[in-house]
Structures are given as structure tokens and as C-alpha cells.
Amino acid sequence: MSVSMFSALLNADKTHPPRAGVSNLTAAEAEKAVSGNLCRCTGYRPLVDACKSFSADVDIEDLGFNTFCKKGLPCYDHTLSSQVCTFPEFLKKELKSLDDDPRKYRWSSPVSISELQSLLGLENGVSVKLVAGNTSTGYYKEEKDKKYDRFVDIRRIPELTVVRRDEKGVELGAAITISKAIEVLRENESVLILAKIAAHMEKIASRFVRNTGTIGGNIIMAQRKHFPSDLTTILVAARATVKIMSTGSGVQEQYTLEEFLQRPPLEAKSVLLSLTIPSWRPMKYSPLNTHLLFETYRAAPRPLGNALAFLNAAFSAEVSLNKAGDGVVVNDCLLAFGAYGTKHAHRAKKVEDFLAGKVISDEVLLEAISLLKDEIVPDKGTSNPGYRSSLAVTFLFEFFGSLTTNSWLNGGCKEPLKPVAMLSSAQQIVENQEYSPVGKGIEKTGAKLQASGEAVYVDDIPSPENCLYGAFIYSTMPLARIKSIGFKENRVPEGVLGIITYKDIPKGGQNVGTKGFFASDLLFAEEVTHCAGQIIAFLVSLL
Template sequence: MEDSGIEIGAATPISKTIEILEQEARSKSCPNGSVVFRKLADHMSKVATPFVRNTASIGGNIILAQKYPFPSDIATILLGAASTVRLQVYSETLEVTLEEFLEQPPSDPSTLLLSIFIPHWASDSQKESKVIFETYRAAPRPLGNAVSYINSAMLGHVSLNESSGDLVLSNLHMAFGAYGTKHAIRATKVEQHLNGKVLTPFVVLEAVRLLRETIVPIEGTSHAEYRVSVAVAFLFSFLSPFAKGIKGPGKTPSIGSASSLDTDDPCNLPLSSRRETISSDDQKPVGEPIKKYAVELQASGEAVYVDDIPAPKNCLYGEFIYSTQPLAYVKNIKFKPSLATEKVLTVVSAKDIPSGGQNIGSSFMFGDEPLFGSPVAEYAGQALGVVIAETQRYANLAGKHVVVEYDTKDLKPPILTVEQAVQNNSYFEVPPGKYPKQVGDFSKGMAQADHKILSTEVKLASQYYFYMETQTALAVPDEDNTIVVYSSSQYPELAQNVIARCLGIPFSNVRVITRRVGGGFGGKAFRSFTVATAAALCAFKLRRPVRMYLNRSTDMIMIGGRHPIKAYYTVGFKSNGRITALHLDILINAGISPDASPLMPDTMMSGLKKYNWGALSFDIKVCKTNTTSKSVMRAPGDTQGSFIAEAIIEHVASVLSLDANVVRQKNFHTYDSLVLFYPESAGEASTYTLHSIFNRLLTTSSYLHRAESIKHFNNRNKWRKRGISCAPLIFKVSPRPAPGRVSVLNDGSIVVEVGGVEVGQGLWTKVQQMTVFALGQLWPDGSECLLDRVRLLQADTLNLIQGGLTAGSTSSESSCAATLEACNMLVDRLKPVMKKLRQQSAGAVSWDALIAQPLRIMLICPQVHTGYLLKNRAPI
């Protein structure tokens, strides 16, 4: 350190550099100029992560910024602080400004960066000037671990003009970087324009114009207009505290009172908008932002998922053998000679299913799906058997060396498309109660139309789930003909059902445990049963634990995904865009088994009816094909229905040369039409606010401005195009019943069990909040202290029965409702004890004091179930 500044070695870690800057900012050697060092340190603390800052050097960052188009924050803020660098070029030592160094050609191996020098910037007491310094960054995560969209640093002196009494700036250094440039630059034209001038609105506007000329992102930079606008915002933020005409009435500019000169406070900028939230403590901590349950375990990688469970002793590993042919007899399965196949212990197939068991791998209310294709493989991707080896690697390698002999003699050609399904009349039946009702008279609606679009085709392909954790299960045989299966499943209850039926044993002999799921999107609902059942069958036969974990390729081939559709629409509409009638012919490719596909017509129409079509008629076929069974996936049916609706709206807008949003708004429901299209779920008229919400969204999102900007971009770019859309959505939620149980242990800790599965959606966190809220009825002043005492237990089909399906965006609410009921039982039991203790102590009673009493009451409630009559499971 020197009196004139700080020299930092190039190899100094960024974290150590931060320490040096903070130490110098606290020292008395430069009390008025410490703002520069303090704000440099604060900004560097937002660069990358602690691990990176501890490892990376300050010089390495600058060299990267000099040699490559590296969006460095550090280079920009050091440039703004007027830093210099010391270089060793062969035997010569040079000192140049950081600006000169960045503008040089990329450094070669003969150039060595030795150090960086950051000068002291002291206030001038004779001229009554003070140092001002600000750094800025705009990034997806402003507090770090994200590359900036743009960054900036601005430094200078502010002093009082004696003749006018206004504040003026001098010695300005303004640096900008990461906006789509090769390296950070100084805005010298802006500096020269502002130096020594009173900041009138005209001076500031000219500075903005000059800055826009300076900040020009290179061709191909993403969000170029946004980055330029943020640079202008940074400049305005820096200048506004000193600009004439911005201060409030009656305030005289002075060096001492200027808020930005106070190095401990940020600039007080004028409010451009205001939002006031009035909170209520009545339901705390429900609805409050709290730390996610078990977030430390997930962030550190210590959270245990199924594949993280340590392998039990003598554990074996399985890999599916699946068909590569649709609709073919399986004549023989053999292996190519290899080291991996020598490690194969056995192959488990349909012939190994126990007596009394069934060849079942999945099931739902509309039917079952076989575990193995035997003797006919009905589709490519169907399981034919499981290779068992002593390691997962050998099992996977052996699976690649399988040779399956097929025979298609006496078999019809496979049905692979919906067109072929129509030709062969291959459909799944949709129960009458699940087929949606048509609306209005299509013929009358078409008669009212000014324009018509006839029999136009629209398609939507399938979509893979792409969860982070692929399908996995660990099956462990236990005593007395029982088995424990750890499954990554959204539906452990039905997994228990399928496994028990496959093995031919009572449901009570099968225990399915799911602690947490590494992503589901519906793919772990019914499609997880195949892996869990196969692992259970292998373990049951071999009497040894068996683990299965599908690699990504096998998972994509076997598991299926979203239903692909093909639709033809005929639509009539007025010249103003108002649609009067719509007819649809829709073909849904369900794959080989019904799964949940018969529900698709109803959910598709629910999503499609978001617009008032005047009259709506349709014919929907659920096609059975020799392809992988399709299943529920993130708003199943609603997504396809909404896609068809938007395709029609866009087509009508194109025919009429109207903006699509004009056509959308023309066909928004009135409350009367909403009741007609959604007779059972329209709600009250006061709750239907789509029109106002849509208009507000267009305003708050600057939709029109952004659309115009995109249009301009598309006109200038032949091969790259952008788009923007604003569309309404309707998603019908169906509350599902769920069980719950709450127990209090002798030390006051609380154990909660619910049927809902934690799939990353925060279900456990909401249940934790509900538990604390419900038990907090004993403490009107709040009970947040109980948050850390709540432990959520994994789903266990023998511990908490009828857990149900975690899906449809309502499982958290159902689980919370069950938790509330269970807690209310405990509160009713504890209230008399609490009342007695309060009378004795004449004051507040803690949770520990309450539980420490020799209670003669049960602090465990029986299983509470929301929404079931346990005999017939009918909703109540």
C-alpha cells in the first residue's frame, strides 16, 4: 500500500483483494476517498461464487477481459476507478492505464501482468469538493453467480459552483462493459460533455444521447436494446441526485447535504412508482417467505434420493431388455460374446412371475399394461426382460449386447400413426361421463359468419419429460414373503397395488417408500410403476436386493411422454375477428395402453374453451397404436387444447390482417358465455377478471413497445427471427384427497406425515408452515419458534395408507388441509392443559413447558383423511 493508492499483485485471489480493499476503506489514511475502495470490494463480492473468488486471481480476470470478449465486472469497475497496470514485456517493465491495456491487441506469452494499481481519490477541501463513486450491474441474479447483462462504474468530484449555487461534476471517469463489446470502455464523450457543467435537464438529455452513441452492442448480442436502456438508467441514477430541477422544493444544493456524497447511504432517487403491501399476522407463517424445508441438504448434495441410498449387502443391478420392433413375436433372446455378458447372472422375464401373480407393469382406472411383452412385443420400447448383473455398469453393457430374434408371421402390420388407427378402427373407449359436452348450434353459427376457414390441419408432436432423475427403484426382499421398494414415484399407493398384483401377494406385504422425487412432470405418476415392479419381481425371485436406474437413452425410449395430436378445424368468423362457430376433428395418439388417455378429451376441451367460439362442436378419437404408451404430462390435455385454440386465433388474425391480440380480445368470454362453456366451474361474476388482467399485463409488460422492437429486428435479420405473444390460459384444478398425521414427541419435536410427495414443488415447506400455524392456536402471539422443530417423514404406504396421487397442482393444499385437521385434534387436547398452566404461572407458557407436563393425553392423532369415504373412496 502507498500513500497514493494500492498496488495489488496480479496473482492475488479475488477474495484476498476484497479483504485488502475493505481494510484500506476502514483505514484513516484516506478517510474521504475510502468510498472507492469500499464500493469496489462490495461489487467484487457479487462476482461469481466464494469458491471461484477464493481460486481465481485478480490478474487472471483482467487478462481474460483483455484477450477475449469476456464480460468481466472487475475490469469495468477498475477502469472506472482510473486504475493502471504494471507489465513485464521481455526485460522491460511498463506502466500503462487499464484503458490502454484493454485496447491493446491480445497479450501474447511475452507479456506478463505484474500488478494493478488503484489510486487514492481524496476530496479537495480547498475547492469544497467530494469524491463520488458508484458501481452498477444488471444480471439474472444481481447478488452473484451470474454473468452481467451490463455493468458500469462512475467516479468523479462534485463541488458547489459559487456563482450559481449549483452542483457541478469534474474529473469524471465513466466505464461500461459486458453490453456486447470486446472489452470494457470509457464513455469519454459523455465525460467531456458533463465536466464542469451544471446538470440541467438539457445537459442530462444530451449526455444520454452521447451515451447511446457510445454504447453500441456488436451484431448478434442478445437483448441489445435492453442493455442500452439499462446503461442509460445507470447514468441517470448516477446524475439525478446532482441534477438541477430534480430536487424537492425548498432544498438548497450543498456539498454536505447531497445524499450521494454520504458514503454510507445509497442515492435517494425519486419514486417512479409505489406499491404498499398491508400484511396480516393472522395466518403466520402460512404465506410468508421462509427457507425451503431441507434446502441445506439439497444445496450441499446431501439430500438422499432413491439412487443415493447405499446399496444393501449382496445388491444386484438390473437393466431392461426392450423390443426394437413393433408388433412382433419374440422367438429368442441371446447375447453377443463379451466381457459384460460373462458377468450376467440371469435374465428375468414373464416366465419368472410367481404363480398367482400377473404380468402387470402399470395400471390406472381404465385398464392395465403388461410388464413384459410375451409372447408378442406390441411396440418398440416394450420390456422383454431384465438383465441382472453384480454392477450397474455390467448390466448396462450387457443390455447393449442383447440380440433378440423376432418373427412377424401371421401378425398384421403395426399401427404406428393416428391415420392408420382410423383406418383400422383402433380406438380406446371414452366413458360417457368423461366425454365433454358440445356448445351451441354449429350450423347456425356458420350461417352468421362473414368468412370461413375449412378443414385446416394442425399437429402437435410428443414431448419427453426430461426430469433430472430418471426412473429408478431399489427393491429389498424382507421376511415372511414381504418386500420393501424404494421408488421415485408420484403415486406410491398405486405402485404398491401393481407390485402386489404382479407378485401375487397381499398389498400389506408390499411397502413402497418415497422420500423425495428428482423431478416428475407427470412422468413419475404411472410410468414409474414399470421400473419399481420389475425391480421388485427380480428381488422377489432372487431373494437379493435389486437396484434399477434407467440411463437417459433407455428412459426416453421406454417411458413415453405427452400425447401427440392431429386436429382438423373448420371455423366461421366475422370481419371484425369475432368467431361464430368452430368444429374440430381431433385424433389423440394414446399409444399401446389406455393409461390416463380417456381423460384427454375432457381436459383438452377445458383448455380450448378459454375462448368464446360461439358454437363449438367436435369429434375426438383416442387412438390405440403400437407405440409407447403416452401418459399425463404437465397440464395434460390443457396444453394441447390451448395450442389448438391459439393456432386458430392466429390463423383468423392472419386472414383478416389483424393483430392477434385484437382477435383474442374479441373472443374473450363474457360472464354469460363463460357460464355456457363452463357450467360447473364458472364461479361468481365478480371473480371473472380476465379482461382487466389482460389489459394490465399488456401495459406492465410493455408489450406493444416490445412487439414493435421485435418487428424491427425481424425486418433487419433474414435468418434469425424473434417473437412475442400474450395469451390467456385456463387450468381446471381438481382437489385430491390426502391423508395426514401429526405427532408430538416427549422433547417437543413434531413429526408430520402426509400423502403428498415432495417433487421439488415445496410441498413439505407448505405443510411445515401449516403445522406451525395450526399448533400456534395455543399461542396467539405467534409460534414461528416451532418451525425448526417440525420434521416431515417420507411417504410410506404401510405407515400412512391411501396417500393418493401427487399431481394437478393441488396436492400441497390437500396435504395442508389434512395437516390442519390433525393439528386441530391435538390443539383441542392441549387447550385444557394450557389453560391450567397459564392460571398457575400467571403468564406465558412455552411449548417446552407445555410438553414437559406429565400429560395423560395422546399427542399422536389418528390418520386424518380429507375427501374420502374409506369404504368406496367417493369424494365428500
């Protein structure tokens, strides 16, 4: 949590200096930064509160504690971030090409594509593993035990860390981390697709995985091992292309990501060089009032933090007003779904074909949904198949549903006004009036006494002089006949004063433990026990 929080503080909005004592981080960003931590023990919320106390938009008093400065600890000083220890410059100069025989080493770190090529071309029969962020070993645990002859760290190859922007689109080197890719895409925030992709990428794993894991690593995991990737689904919808360098020959080939995912698993010595997200251009015969809509979706067990999706989806649609001006026509659309229990991200092509050229109406949407149900079907053995399929329908409806109301004309696809999920250790009572008074908050008995520290606990009461202690003796067997009760070797342990059974109940008393409406339970088992765990006797002792 500390490392994630530290990284979030360093990367907080740098456009203007923050207020004294806090950073430009928002409380929502602070919460998001640490959301990858899976622990949800009672200490979690106060820890999240502590992280939020760095942010400028939080009322510290609301979080239930005072600022650190008030407690004598130093306030947050954003200027100190420049003193953060990074990889020392003088060591960077030490990074050299391999001027010696690379076969001497198990780990290599080539600094150019040609060097990588010669490494991969070394003797046949040598098993090689390309390594970027190496986060995949966190998911594929068996990878840790696999034996490779050689490991090649590809992160220092300039061609693999390239960022190129031109009118054709954005090209990102495969060894760029997910965090860096988000930063690059955010620089083009005005471009809808890029902003949406960046926003979705922030939901991948946790900050520390995103800071190390690369886009190339993610795509290869999806291509080779059918990993339920978010990245590939959204990039298929964005019509991304990939550049591959083939084993040995060094020949470079370009595929659409969709084609690449369907190809046989990439060979161990082939390299994914880069990924390109093309700029959107309206179709050739599209009318002038054409808009591009792009949206991504994801449903996972937790909204923030490490949780793979039950299903993810990304849709792009080129739409325009029909001639009469009373409806929205879908000129073209691309509907990608992934992580729902298929090998790769999948396009709902029948639905795409059906919608092309249609004016969006309730009837058209219903027909599209019924086609979709047949297309998005999880593979046999996938957990929660019904739920996953229903998510596909929900997301499709959410995307196209707004077009029937022409809401897109008022600015197109806007962020939905969903409340930001916020946690706090301060008391939060969510009341639901629907079945009132069921759902109404009630005060916990003794809460005030406990919270004020006035509650008296039995363990805290000093024992009176000659206090006696007692313990129940339970049956370990059901339907067991009790022949006698005694001590091992007939020796009474020190301090034991006696054993009370049903036979000791005074005349006129009843052997009743709890009384119910219909029946009562015995206090002590009599001759035969009813069940294991039934009380047989009560032992009284001085100690």
C-alpha cells in the same frame, strides 16, 4: 455449498467473539456465501436456511425449524476454526527453487521473478501457459483440451502477491485472489473508492471462484479474450494502472488499465505483475468544496451468484457547488461501461466531455443521455442489445439524478437503501395491490390437508377385492380410419376383461368427453380420429 459456507464461517467478522452456538456471520452473508450454487430445486431453500442457522442475527424459529443443538447435534463452535487443516508448515519448507534443470518438468512453480524469467526464456518454440487460480478453464472449456509443453504456476512469486499501500495508492500483486483483494480494500473502508470496488468485487462469480481466481487472471482474460469482466470496468473508472513484464527482455512497463486493454493481446510469455489503484487527488484548480463521487453498477440475470452481467458500469465524478451555491458542477468525470457486448470496458468519452464544467440540471442530464445512447451500443450479434443499452441510461441517470436534488451535500454518495434479498423455506407471500383482487394470495385447495398429512391419496387407498383397473388407448395418428380394435395375434392378454369404445355407449347416452361453451369434445374417437393422442378406447383389466 458446504465449502463456501465453511469459508464464510472462517472469514466471519473476527473483531469480537460470537454468541455461544452461532458465528458472527449475518444471515445475509450466509445467503450470499452459498449463492453461487446454481441449483434452485425444492431442497435449495431449506439448505440455505440451514446455512443461515449459523448466523447470529437470525430467528431460527422463523426459518421453520429448530436449532441443530436442540436436535442433539453439536452447536457451532467458532474456536474450532483454529484447528482447521491448512497447508502444513513442514511442507511449506519443502517449497524450493528449481536447483535442477527445469526442462525436466512439465509443471514449474518458480519462487522469484528472476526464476520465472529464466523459465520463460527457455528454448523458443515451447508453448508455455502461466497458471494462477486456473478458474478460467471453468469458462473457456476448450482450454482443457489445449496442449501446452509447459505450465508455470505463478502463485508463489512474492512480487506477484505484494500488497503495498502508500499515499499514492494501493498496489496489489497480480496473483492475489479476488477474495484477498476484497479483504485488503476493506481495510481502507474509509476510502470511498476502495470500499465501493470491494463491494462490487463481492458480486463477481461465487465465493469459491473468488477464493481461487486472481485479479491478474481476470484482467488477462478480459485483455486477451474479451471476457465480460466486472473487475476491468470498475478499475478503469478508478484510473488503475498495470505493471507488465515483457517476454524475454524482462523490461517492466506501466500502462493505464484502459490503455492496456486496448493493446494487442498480451503475449503468452509476458506477465502482468501488479495493479495499482491510485489515491484520489482533486484536480489542480478545483474549488475547496470539491467532492469525489464513485459508484459501481451491475445488472445480471441473478442478483447474487454466478451470473455474468448484461452490463456493468462504474462512474467517478469530481463535483463541487457552483458559485451561486444553487447547483452542482461536474469538474471532471469518468464513465466506464463493460460486459455489454464490446471487446473491452469502454469509456463514454463524449458524455464525459459534455458534462465537464456543467451544472447538473434536468436538461443537461437529458442531453447526456441522448449522447450516451449513441456511445454505448452492443456489437452486432449480442443478445438483448436494447435492454443492455437501456441499462446504461438507467445507471447514468441513477448516478447524476441525485445531484439535481443536492442530496450529495448531505453526506455524499451513500449506499442505496435497497432491501437485502433474503430467501427462506418459510412461507413468503408477496402481495400486489395494484390490480386487486388480481395479485391477492389465495390458499391452495387441499393445502391444509396436505401439510397436516391428512390428505388421502388414491395410491394410498387399498384396492377393494376384485377391483378392476382401466387404461385409455390413444391414437398415435391424426385423421386415421379405425378399422378394428384388437390384440396382437388375436390373443387377449391375461386379466383383460374387455375394451370399451364409442359403440358401447348405452342407448340414450352421448359420446361426450368435455363440454365447453362453444363445442364439446368426443369421449372416444368414432370412425376417424381427429388428432394423435385422441382417446380411442378404454381397456378394463383385473390386474
